Amino acid sequence: MSAIDTTFEELRSLGKTAFIPFITAGDPDLEFTGQVLAELEKCGANICELGIPYSDPIADGPVIQASYTRALNQRIKLNAILDNAQTWTAGLSTPLVTMVSYSIIHRQGLERYVAQAKHAGIAGAIVPDLLVEEAPQFAAICAREDFSLIQLVTPTTPHDRALRICETTSGFLYYVSVTGITGARQELPPEVVDQVSWLKSKTELPVCIGFGISQAAQVKMLSQVADGIIVGSAIVKRVASAAEIGKAAALENVRTFVQELVAEL
Amino acid sequence: MADISPSTSNVPNEAGRFGLFGGRYVPETLTKALNELTTAYTEAKQDSVFQNQLTELFNDFVGRPSPLYFAERLTAHCGGAEIWLKREDTNHTGAHKINNTLGQALLTMRMGKKRVIAETGAGQHGVATATACARFGLECVVYMGAEDIRRQAPNVFSMKLLGAEVRAVETGSRTLRDAINEAMREWMSSVENTHYIIGSVVGPHPFPLIVRDFQSIIGQEARQQSLERFDALPDLLIACVGGGSNAAGLFYPFIDDADVAMLGVEAGGRGSQPGDHASPLSYGEHGILHGSMSYVMQDEDGQTCDVHSISAGLDYPGVGPEHSYWKDSGRVEYTSCEDDDAMHAFDTLTQCEGILPALESSHAIAAAMQQACKLGPSKRIVVCLSGRGDKDSNEIARIKKEMATAAASNQ
Numbered sequence: 301m302s303a304i305d306t307t308f309e310e311l312r313s314l315g316k317t318a319f320i321p322f323i324t325a326g327d328p329d330l331e332f333t334g335q336v337l338a339e340l341e342k343c344g345a346n347i348c349e350l351g352i353p354y355s356d357p358i359a360d361g362p363v364i365q366a367s368y369t370r371a372l373n374q375r376i377k378l379n380a381i382l383d384n385a386q387t388w389t390a391g392l393s394t395p396l397v398t399m400v401s402y403s404i405i406h407r408q409g410l411e412r413y414v415a416q417a418k419h420a421g422i423a424g425a426i427v428p429d430l431l432v433e434e435a436p437q438f439a440a441i442c443a444r445e446d447f448s449l450i451q452l453v454t455p456t457t458p459h460d461r462a463l464r465i466c467e468t469t470s471g472f473l474y475y476v477s478v479t480g481i482t483g484a485r486q487e488l489p490p491e492v493v494d495q496v497s498w499l500k501s502k503t504e505l506p507v508c509i510g511f512g513i514s515q516a517a518q519v520k521m522l523s524q525v526a527d528g529i530i531v532g533s534a535i536v537k538r539v540a541s542a543a544e545i546g547k548a549a550a551l552e553n554v555r556t557f558v559q560e561l562v563a564e565l
Numbered sequence: 566m567a568d569i570s571p572s573t574s575n576v577p578n579e580a581g582r583f584g585l586f587g588g589r590y591v592p593e594t595l596t597k598a599l600n601e602l603t604t605a606y607t608e609a610k611q612d613s614v615f616q617n618q619l620t621e622l623f624n625d626f627v628g629r630p631s632p633l634y635f636a637e638r639l640t641a642h643c644g645g646a647e648i649w650l651k652r653e654d655t656n657h658t659g660a661h662k663i664n665n666t667l668g669q670a671l672l673t674m675r676m677g678k679k680r681v682i683a684e685t686g687a688g689q690h691g692v693a694t695a696t697a698c699a700r701f702g703l704e705c706v707v708y709m710g711a712e713d714i715r716r717q718a719p720n721v722f723s724m725k726l727l728g729a730e731v732r733a734v735e736t737g738s739r740t741l742r743d744a745i746n747e748a749m750r751e752w753m754s755s756v757e758n759t760h761y762i763i764g765s766v767v768g769p770h771p772f773p774l775i776v777r778d779f780q781s782i783i784g785q786e787a788r789q790q791s792l793e794r795f796d797a798l799p800d801l802l803i804a805c806v807g808g809g810s811n812a813a814g815l816f817y818p819f820i821d822d823a824d825v826a827m828l829g830v831e832a833g834g835r836g837s838q839p840g841d842h843a844s845p846l847s848y849g850e851h852g853i854l855h856g857s858m859s860y861v862m863q864d865e866d867g868q869t870c871d872v873h874s875i876s877a878g879l880d881y882p883g884v885g886p887e888h889s890y891w892k893d894s895g896r897v898e899y900t901s902c903e904d905d906d907a908m909h910a911f912d913t914l915t916q917c918e919g920i921l922p923a924l925e926s927s928h929a930i931a932a933a934m935q936q937a938c939k940l941g942p943s944k945r946i947v948v949c950l951s952g953r954g955d956k957d958s959n960e961i962a963r964i965k966k967e968m969a970t971a972a973a974s975n976q
Binding site: 465 | 580588589590591592593594595596597598736737742746749750753754756757850852853854855856858863865866867868869
């Protein structure tokens with residue numbers, strides 16, 4: 301069992317929905333990333349997603365793209381992120397997972413990436429550009445190493461394919477709420493609830509919903525069906541406010557916002 | 566020794582693999598559309614109505630077959646092998662790109678979609694897409710890097726005249742790579758009613774297959790024309806390679822002809838230092854970019870590197886997966902040609918033959934001039950003249966002025 305499985309087991313026994321915030325590693329610097337992670341845990345995050353900056357993200361909207369660009373402009377390297385993550389995870393009880401492009405994993409070597417991430421105390425990976433057809437080799441390594449491979453199901457995924465994705469997924473299943481890229485939406489498609497209910501009837505895996513979520517009302521509505529709620533761009537935007545208002549005030553922004561969302565769970 | 570098995574042309578497999586390369590590395594959201602496209606294309610390939618429609622468009626709208634032209638004065642100038650030009654510059658819209666966009670526009674309608682998006686570097690694919698969309702009444706949006714909009718102003722104007730919306734891409738290096746990123750992101754949201762007409766043999770399966778097949782008309786004609794004109798196959802084929810669609814189109818129909826040598830020419834830019842060129846097959850590594858595995862210019866973390874070329878159409882850090890397969894199997898040789906040599910070839914062809922080549926194609930001409938000297942008079946080279954150079958005249962004027970200023974300050 302990975303740390304993620306343990307977390308969901310505990311939450312299930314309490315009948316609670318997980319809050320899963322996303323931030324970008326090294327935006328604007330690694331020290332601040334560590335501070336934000338600690339703050340997120342204090343505010344009630346159950347799992348944290350750490351975005352590994354990538355030069356050509358296809359699934360990300362302007363807010364996360366810009367955060368990746370800021371980090372890469374600081375020449376933040378994967379080694380530095382993983383070295384720092386080792387320190388962060390030592391001080392956190394919340395499991396940390398990376399959101400990481402397969403371009404980066406492939407370049408490191410699949411075995412080496414998992415070994416390095418595990419050494420840094422990271423519990424799993426979300427790989428947004430690794431389809432189920434291309435996943436078997438990486439999935440086998442993750443399974444052997446007890447490293448969660450969190451795969452995504454979207455509104456365009458047919459039912460039979462969704463079940464196939466479940467077979468190689470571990471930790472939790474990531475349900476993408478919208479047909480599109482990451483970024484806050486005023487409205488989410490109404491069929492999300494039905495889709496997630498259907499998935500939950502077919503798999504033992506916890507099902508978490510992400511993409512587009514930025515409002516307390518959305519969190520409240522989705523928590524009726526989801527095992528976890530993932531919020532990315534809306535938090536990254538508040539982290540980015542550090543450039544204008546300073547880090548302390550940005551951290552306060554993040555705290556206020558996350559507390560407001562967590563209160564709905 | 567090249568590994569030329571009878572199966573070298575029998576790629577990709579069902580998963581879109583050309584040996585190690587290709588495949589599909591994209592967000593799950595796009596899978597359904599890519600599967601639909603694969604099915605639509607597989608059916609269209611077998612459908613004589615579709616094929617006849619495309620042939621009619623090629624003949625009457627594009628003006629095919631494009632000539633195979635003996636460059637007599639260029640041959641004499643080089644003093645070696647005969648140089649023959651496959652004149653894709655004579656196509657409607659002035660480049661090979663129209664072969665692909667007409668095919669994909671027909672596929673768009675076959676799938677019941679009414680809206681098209683595309684990326685463009687030099688603007689040739691953007692113009693060709695806008696043209697196909699105007700011809701069939703499809704809505705068209707073209708993503709183009711802001712730097713390329715500056716370099717290729719005449720094409721931007723043409724696209725707008727043709728009714729396309731041109732969206733400037735301000736992210737990253739503001740060139741072709743970023744235009745592809747932005748087109749893919751928009752496709753993530755519009756995938757249910759929009760087809761993405763990708764402009765080269767790159768991207769996730771089935772794009773490298775589809776674009777190669779539509780461009781293969783270049784090589785099919787060149788093969789037949791060679792037999793008619795000199796009763797033999799050429800000794801050497803040469804084409805420039807950015808993503809590699811004109812090269813794939815010329816090479817593919819000859820792949821199983823072991824006696825035909827092939828040379829792909831990448832953009833050598835200012836030199837071999839990282840960031841100075843756009844030559845992943847010469848200097849890159851196996852990696853993943855824009856949905857497929859191929860050679861790519863990337864750093865030790867897997868981040869895509871910035872690249873440089875004088876020509877917007879070759880200014881790309883990746884390359885089609887089939888070229889990577891041909892490189893590793895030894896079937897095709899790849900080299901690179903620097904900016905200055907391409908400029909020199911541009912001048913030479915213009916003055917010897919009265920043909921203004923695109924800066925992209927000038928890279929292939931430069932390599933042909935070198936190879937002609939090496940090969941000797943009994944041999945024949947067929948070069949893909951992939952596009953005409955009118956679009957580059959402003960940029961060439963700017964570069965020549967810069968060169969003159971630099972030369973003056975060195976005196």
